Amino acid sequence: MTSSATERAALVAELRRCGPDAPTLCAGWSARDLAAHLVVRERRPDAALGLVLPPVAGHAERVRAGLASRPFADLVDLVASGPPRLSPFALPGVDRAVNTGEHFVHAEDLRRAGDEPAPPRDLPAEVRRALWAGLRGRAVLLYRRSPVGVVLETPEGRVVARRAPEGAGTVVLRGDVGEVLLHSFGREAVARVEVEGSPEDVRALAGVDRAV
Structure with a gap:
């Protein structure tokens, strides 16, 4: 398949x-x-x-x-x-x-909806590669409105989704490719992602509209 x-x-x-x-x-x-x-x-x-x-x-x-x-x-x-x-x-x-x-x-x-969300699935390698390719290709578009820099890191690779504007910091989103993808599509409430950055920058990113 x-x-x-x-x-x-x-x-x-x-x-x-x-x-x-x-x-x-x-x-x-x-x-x-x-x-x-x-x-x-x-x-x-x-x-x-x-x-x-x-x-x-x-x-x-x-x-x-x-x-x-x-x-x-x-x-x-x-x-x-x-x-x-x-x-x-x-x-x-x-x-x-x-x-x-x-x-x-x-x-x-x-x-992951409801009171008892299911845990992440163990994804096949081919699915992980395809998710990473799609995420890498759309990262700049998804985070284009961010007022801070954004870097996405997964075991499959690293991509700069948004370079920090002058005077702003950078937030790093780190985790399994599926979890980072969920965060990128606005599902941060359920995405198991490590978020690294100053509290101010993290808050600024949280309010960003990522609609395509």
């Missing part, structure tokens, strides 16, 4: 285990909402643009809400079957670079 297929299988297993009403780390979303989001992302390019373009976000949300009304099992089956052949997400390079991280983060959105 490819890294993205491995993580898609993990995500689908979590959706089926949790059921439609399970909480997630995505504010206001249940597992049903998350499944509908995943279907929109891969199967409705007209609406998927709303995930990154605010002017069409309303259309995206209407499409997602409509899909969420379908039987949960049908939604999960669509997630499991993957993107249609002509979808950009079906391209092998895009699949590995983008889908591996997307599936990993959303599987953890289910696993």
